[in-house]
Amino acid sequence: MTRTEAVNHTSGSAGRAVVVFTDLDGTLMDHDSYDIAPAQAALEALAARSIPVVPVTSKTRTELVPLLARLGLSGQAIAENGAVIVNTDGSPDTADAREKIALALDALPKNIRKAMICFCDMEIEQIAAATGLTLADATRAAAREASEPFMWQGDAPPLTTLTEILGETLEKFDLRLTQGGRFFHIVPPRDKAAAISALLSEQTPRPQSWVLGDGPNDVSMLLAADRGALIANEHVNTQRFLPADHNLYVSGVSGPAGWHEAITAFLTAEFG
Numbered sequence: 229m230t231r232t233e234a235v236n237h238t239s240g241s242a243g244r245a246v247v248v249f250t251d252l253d254g255t256l257m258d259h260d261s262y263d264i265a266p267a268q269a270a271l272e273a274l275a276a277r278s279i280p281v282v283p284v285t286s287k288t289r290t291e292l293v294p295l296l297a298r299l300g301l302s303g304q305a306i307a308e309n310g311a312v313i314v315n316t317d318g319s320p321d322t323a324d325a326r327e328k329i330a331l332a333l334d335a336l337p338k339n340i341r342k343a344m345i346c347f348c349d350m351e352i353e354q355i356a357a358a359t360g361l362t363l364a365d366a367t368r369a370a371a372r373e374a375s376e377p378f379m380w381q382g383d384a385p386p387l388t389t390l391t392e393i394l395g396e397t398l399e400k401f402d403l404r405l406t407q408g409g410r411f412f413h414i415v416p417p418r419d420k421a422a423a424i425s426a427l428l429s430e431q432t433p434r435p436q437s438w439v440l441g442d443g444p445n446d447v448s449m450l451l452a453a454d455r456g457a458l459i460a461n462e463h464v465n466t467q468r469f470l471p472a473d474h475n476l477y478v479s480g481v482s483g484p485a486g487w488h489e490a491i492t493a494f495l496t497a498e499f500g
């Protein structure tokens with residue numbers, strides 16, 4: 229599907245308010261430099277139409293605070309891959325996951341719990357060493373409110389085996405297991421797509437959603453969007469996770485320049 233066709237396939241929704249939901253790393257912000265300058269004009273075009281922009285990220289709320297200031301955003305946000313919804317007053321909705329995670333970790337057989345090295349077991353220096361973050365950034369990344377990253381002592385079993393080992397206990401506490409780039413994560417069932425759906429359903433009439441992302445963990449929220457844009461990613465081939473008949477806009481360039489490209493196409497399609 230060409231990009232022009234993709235735009236033409238998105239349903240016209242004239243008259244309905246719009247909310248933009250966007251991943252940050254590799255989408256609104258450059259993957260390596262964290263630059264947002266190429267997206268600035270598109271951010272201003274959205275602001276001129278009073279269209280809110282809601283970040284949706286795997287980062288913690290503590291990591292998000294300085295970023296929101298830099299992006300000039302002050303509304304709602306979604307952190308920890310959907311597990312945390314940040315309200316407009318800055319307070320978090322954590323779906324009670326923190327408490328459930330602590331109870332689940334305590335309920336695991338001792339030999340299994342011993343094999344897990346959780347963020348909550350590590351000093352900040354160890355987290356910095358494991359992630360390559362500075363101590364200050366590792367401190368912000370460690371401030372988990374509704375999910376828990378962990379490593380496995382020695383060679384880690386594949387996710388399917390680990391799900392068999394931990395699944396029953398996690399299920400009891402309504403938690404799930406997922407795998408990120410570096411760590412396994414214990415998470416509540418609310419992912420990025422479910423958190424967006426929760427925010428949209430708070431408003432009547434339900435606004436239309438424009439959703440932008442670049443990674444495999446963005447696919448479910450992109451496919452659920454009224455207008456979805458996959459931003460080109462030089463590191464991961466996210467397109468292979470899309471169904472053949474998807475109607476997402478696929479940007480030609482990566483990061484904030486691709487974000488600008490997609491938002492400009494959406495604004496033209498919606499408002500002419």
Ligand SMILES: [Mg+2]
Pocket residue numbers: 251252253254255441442443
């Ligand atoms: Mg990303």
